[in-house]
Amino acid sequence: MTANETTGGRSDVRRVAVVTGGSRGIGRSAVLELAARGVDVVFTYCTNAEAADEVAAEGREHGRRVTALGLDVADVDVLDSFVDNLRVELSDMGADRFDYLVNNAGIWHTASFTDTTAADLDRLYAVNVRGVFFVTQKLVPLLRDHGRILNLSSGLVRFVFPGKAAYAVSKGAIEPLTRYLAAELGTRGIRVNTLAPGATATDFSGGVIRDDPNYRKRVGDITALGRPAEPGEIGSVVAALLSDDMRWINGERVEASGGMRL
Template sequence: MSDGKIALVTGGSRGIGRDAVLRLAARGVSSIITYKSNRAEAEAVVALVEQAGARAIALRLDVGEAASFDGVVEQVRQALADLGASRFDYLVNNAGTSSSASLETITEAEMDALYAVHFKGPMFLTQKLLPLINDGGRIVNISSGLARFAMPGRIGYGPIKAAVESLTRYMAVELAPRRIAVNVVAPGPIATDFSGGMVRDNPEVNKAISATTALGRAGLPEDVGPVIAGLLSDDFGWVNAQRIEVAGGIHI
């Protein structure tokens, strides 16, 4: 899978993104990873990638600030030059934020923020990066199990992730002439610091999730990272415009 391949992973300093970057590094793929605020955390991932024999560069990015993308693209261009390349092969639109708002409590500002980070951000970041992605490359967007099933308190997050799944299919159609495949991974509840660590740190929530999951536990980042890395590999070269739920069989 390597052959000097390079991935760009947004939100690659934590959780699922971090695990995906490390799985790619194990396959010899170097990465440009983005972080929003914690540079030390991102640099720690860079060090782990280098220990694995690949290379990595960390860049700051707020996916919700589309006006910054032109500048980010120039930083990516420079990072690629530092890696000895002019283009990259894989894009993972992973960075995201959580929301626990209900229909009664959600505000217009909160919904606008979810749209900016989860839909508008990946759409326009991908658009800006297209000249830097190699023909025959691959893109993975990140959705959520909440796009398929509904739970209280996710009225903003779940539907916007469903929109990401539709966006994925449209991307796959439009990028087909360049042989760029686009798929979407939909994790179930994952034990990370996402949503304030709710799944990881709240025993009652973790127990409830385990009880409704066929395989009997909540997910972990290491359940999802290998799937993302796999979808980017030639092993899945004929898989395109597909939604892959990685959730242990929750709410079957």
């Protein structure tokens, strides 16, 4: 992004991003990449305040205002108070609106189709689907006209790994939601897209992709580029999709998997 990549092409508006689930993994990389590109960031965390403080401190090293707010996206009853807290943060930044929403917060689940319980599916749906739906619903009034929304799906919606059915179903629901949001918010010039990462070396799923050499090899064997992604590589895609360079991309699913199972 450049200094002129503000919504509506204005350089006098402070650019602010809201990132859910920004204290770890891909969310963390997105927060830091956006800060490095001159964007102020408010990000959410669910339980680990210490990790969130570390991310905020690292983001501020880029000279931007980076703050963390606690939020369980599955708890719709706290969303109004979260919006109130966000308004305070925006006011402290000298803004009354924000420019970019990254719906990244999500949870993982591994179990065979036959072993997945109703409780498993309900929890996945509460965080990965209902959370995205209602967080966006609550925040759209604070999003600037010509702002951007990026929803995180998964490469597992396209390609199959046994034991990931429930997770993939929950992420798959995000993709039609993106298209509907793009259609309904287009009158305000708001652009909405889906990013579907492939295997990424984070602490997700117990850090198996990051820490297990055998698992990394398995991923590499089915990936055209021969390895899983590093978190910063996905963070840079997040920032790119929010930038004006991608301003005519709308309602689309972009996969960042290095070419898994082509």
